[in-house]
Amino acid sequence: xxxxxxxxxxxxxxxxxxxxxxxxxxxxxxxxxxxxxxxxxxxxxxxxxxxxxxxxxxxxxxxxxxxxxxxxxxxxxxxxxxxxxxxxxxxxxxxxxxxxxxxxxxxxxxxxxx
Amino acid sequence: xxxxxxxxxxxxxxxxxxxxxxxxxxxxxxxxxxxxxxxxxxxxxxxxxxxxxxxxxxxxxxxxxxxxxxxxxxxxxxxxxxxxxxxxxxxxxxxxxxxxxxxxxxxxxxxxx
Numbered sequence: 001x002x003x004x005x006x007x008x009x010x011x012x013x014x015x016x017x018x019x020x021x022x023x024x025x026x027x028x029x030x031x032x033x034x035x036x037x038x039x040x041x042x043x044x045x046x047x048x049x050x051x052x053x054x055x056x057x058x059x060x061x062x063x064x065x066x067x068x069x070x071x072x073x074x075x076x077x078x079x080x081x082x083x084x085x086x087x088x089x090x091x092x093x094x095x096x097x098x099x100x101x102x103x104x105x106x107x108x109x110x111x112x113x114x
Numbered sequence: 115x116x117x118x119x120x121x122x123x124x125x126x127x128x129x130x131x132x133x134x135x136x137x138x139x140x141x142x143x144x145x146x147x148x149x150x151x152x153x154x155x156x157x158x159x160x161x162x163x164x165x166x167x168x169x170x171x172x173x174x175x176x177x178x179x180x181x182x183x184x185x186x187x188x189x190x191x192x193x194x195x196x197x198x199x200x201x202x203x204x205x206x207x208x209x210x211x212x213x214x215x216x217x218x219x220x221x222x223x224x225x226x227x
Contacts, residue, residue, distance in 0.1 A: 004157075033213040040122070042202050042217030043158065056214050090157050094213055103213060105150075105157035 002026070004106035006091050012112045013081050021076045021109045025093030031055075032074040033103060034066055035090040043090055049074055078111075086113045117141050120203055120218025129227050133190040137203035137218045140184065144205040144216070147179050149188045152200045152220065161201075162188065193225045 005024045013019050025032050031050040035043035045058035049068035068074045072093075078085055088110050092103035120137045127133055135149075146165055150158035162177040164170045170177045176189040186205075190197055200220040206213075 031213060035215075040219070042118075042120070042204075042219050043215070044217070045214045048213045058214065092157075092213070102148075102160060102163060103215065104160065107155075107157045110155075 004091055004093050004104055006089075006106040006109050008109055009107065010110045010112075012114060014114050015081055015083060017081050017113075018077065018079045019081060019111060021078075021089050021091075021111075023074045023076070023091030023093075023106060025072050025074070025091075026104060029093035029095055029104075030072055031094045032068055032072065033092045033094065034074070034076045035092065035105075036060075037088040037090055037108070039087070046076070081113045083113050086111060118203065118205060118216050118218045121221055122219045124222040124224060126224045126226060127193055129193060129195060129225055131193050131225075133188075133193050133197070133223060133225075135188040135190075135201050135203075135221050135223070137186050137205075138184055139186075139205060139216075141205075141207070141216070142181075142184065143207045145208045146206050147177070147186050148204040148215070149175075149177055150202040150204060150217075152202060154199075158202055195225045195227050198224045 033048040034046040037043040047066045048056040052068045063079045066076045088108040090108045092105045094103045118139045148163040149161045152158045167181045174191045178187040200222045202220045203218040204215040
């Protein structure tokens, strides 16, 4: 089975631009989450979508938005990019295991903002 | 104060050593505890997860949770050079459908042949 796939793997943008990152979950997984991982830090929760509905949102500004499609794939959009948005953006899909939502992460999209 | 604290290291050990990795946390509502391994330029990979307090063993890896002390540990026995990676602890509350994991900073481990 294919794991969580993300695209693009790397991209470079300039301040003020907009970016769209894409994620395909593991087949059968209906929940997708997005995390931001700044260099040297642990991942930080941005969004969770389940069955196309937003189920949770982390402490990120409104410049960050996301959506989930009927095939459970997802997009993360970031507007008006800032230098501080440079990070690895991770997508994770999940199933409930023993009552816990166990996340499987993709390899990430590395965004550099110049 | 961060909700999850983890010593970033780096930690270097000789091959075959026992490695101990630890995290502390402040939110007593955390019930699920996980350890992820992250190789350079890759996404985190789930190693272990435990519910509430206790121990869990899987091969060379043992996860321990002490909720009374708000302290979790991961032990790696007979460490191998392939174990060289960043180890992230993560935890969450019991909320159906919620995937808001709180991560530590990660501990960078190098196992020297």
